[in-house]
Amino acid sequence: MQTLAFDGRVGASGDMLLGTLLSLGADRDVLTAVEDELDVAYDIHTVTDCGIEAIGVDVRTSTGDHAEHNHHHHRTYTEVIDVVEEMDVPADVRSAAIEIFQILGEAEATVHGTTLDDIAFHExxxxxxxxxxxxxxxxxxxxxVTRVLTTPVAAGGGEVEMSHGVYPVPGPAVTKIAERATWEITTGPVDRELLTPTGAAILAYYADGVDTLPALDVSTTGYGAGDHDLSPRPNVLRGLLGQSDQTLRSDTIRVLETNVDDVSPEVLGSLQETLIDAGARDVSIIPTTMKKSRPGHLIKVIVKPEDVPTVTETLATETGTLGIRDAGVTHRWIADREYETVTLPVGDDDYDITVKIARDQSGTVYDVSAEYDDALAVARETNLSLRSIMQRAESTVNEE
Incomplete structure (x- = not known):
């Protein structure tokens, strides 16, 4: 699998990401579609920063000025989307850019207490x-590239001056974007903004978070240069391009645990459904032996970070437990899942059953599973065995 891994120890910005990708061998000519539409030019040049040769990129207007200083080009969210939709670029590129701007827009709208349609982009x-x-x-x-990864991304430190005032680093928009990302942010290593909203939004859309650089058969290494002097640290974003055997997707989760020894079987029996309804992704109830050899149960709950408050409250309310352990943010590797409805003819009637299909990042199917509730309903109505109904539904998908 063609994998791109970013080393985020000095942050990321839009121009650094551009430089890294060009340094990795991307074709500069594909950028002409943007230059023609916006009447801008990519000033691409080579720099050496603390002994590291990197590609620097500046976006300049037809007058030669840097585009960010040309204030009449500031646009609302709707105007930005209109510009992108009119660009002569591949449909997948257009769709990705629109979703990235939506990430930016939603972050800005939340921070400023307004709606996406009303947000006016500034920086x-x-x-x-x-x-x-x-x-x-x-x-x-x-x-x-099939898959993009990034190690924890440095946000920097100190304060950043924005159009509405001076804020501590990371800025409000960056922290809001980081909430939805699967990668983590870290502070430092210098008192300067290292992770810009644009860089954060691009990585939030494309990149899965990893704790360390993965096992990778590296074919190319590239460096994109930042604008500031961080000596003795090189202000460059490193990218590694190569083949990876990892075919599952990284997902950020937290694991909650509690031990109980006085919860009735009826409550335990309904607990899985109750916690799933509250936002849990998976629930395990494991028999265990507690102090003084009392029989009890260990309840383990997998949950997305944003659902922790609701799930912990539900778990405490339902079980009466006096404490819930939180293992903190961790990752799991998961398959991409899709659902397909198949129609099974039984006698003179047709029955619809939902089938879950699991694929890895390369698109290879490695598991097909009929939904239990659908199959059980058909089995009861037709007086056939549950196993035969599930096997027929799964075989229908496998034969397609």
Whole structure:
């Protein structure tokens, strides 16, 4: 699998991502579609930072000025989407750019207490942001990358001056974007903004988070240069491109646990459904032996970070437990799942059954499973065995 891994120890910005992808071998010519539409130019140059040769990218207007200083190009969210939709770029690139701007827009709208339609981009609304986002999407498409990963991304430290005031780093929009990302942010290593909203939104859309660089058969290494002097640290974003055997997707979760020894079987029996309804992704109830050899149960709950408050309250209310352990943020590797409805003829009637299909990142199907409730309803109505109904539904999908 063609995998791109970013090393986020000095943060990320749109121009650094552009430079990294160009350094990895992406074709500069694919960017002409953006230059023609926006009347801008990508100033691509080589720099050496603390002994590291990197590609620097500046977006300039037809007058030669940097695009972010050309204030009449600031646009609302709706205007930005209109510009992107009119670009002569592949449909997948256009769709990715629109979703990235939606991530930016929703973050800004939440921070400022307004709606997406009413948000007016400031720092991220200029033509250079459009050029950064669409440019990255074009270069990734050119590299034919199957999967993008990033290690924890450094946000920097100190304060950042924005159009509405001075804020501690990371800025409000960056922290809001990080809430939805699967990667983690860290502070430092310098008192300067290292992770920009544009860089955060691009990574939030494309990249799965990993704790360390993965096992990778590296074919190319590239460096994208940042604007600031961070000596003695090189201000460069490193990217590694190569083949990876990892075919599952990383998912950020938290694991909650509690031990109980006085909960009735009836409550335990309904607990899985109750916790799933509250937002849990999986629930395990394991018989165990507690102090003084009393029989009890260990309840383990897998949950997305944003659902922890609701799930913990439900778990405490339902069981009466006096304490719930939180293992903190961790990751699991999961398959991509899709659902297909198949029609089974039985006698003179047809019955619909939902079948879950599990695929890895390369698209290979490795599990097909009929939904239990659907199959059970058909089995009861037809007086056939549950196993035969499930096997027939799964075989229908496998034969397609």
């Amino acid at each position: 991220v609304g200029a033509d250079d942001a459009i050029a950064d986002i669409v440019g990255v999407a074009l270069l990734l498409d050119d590299l034919d």
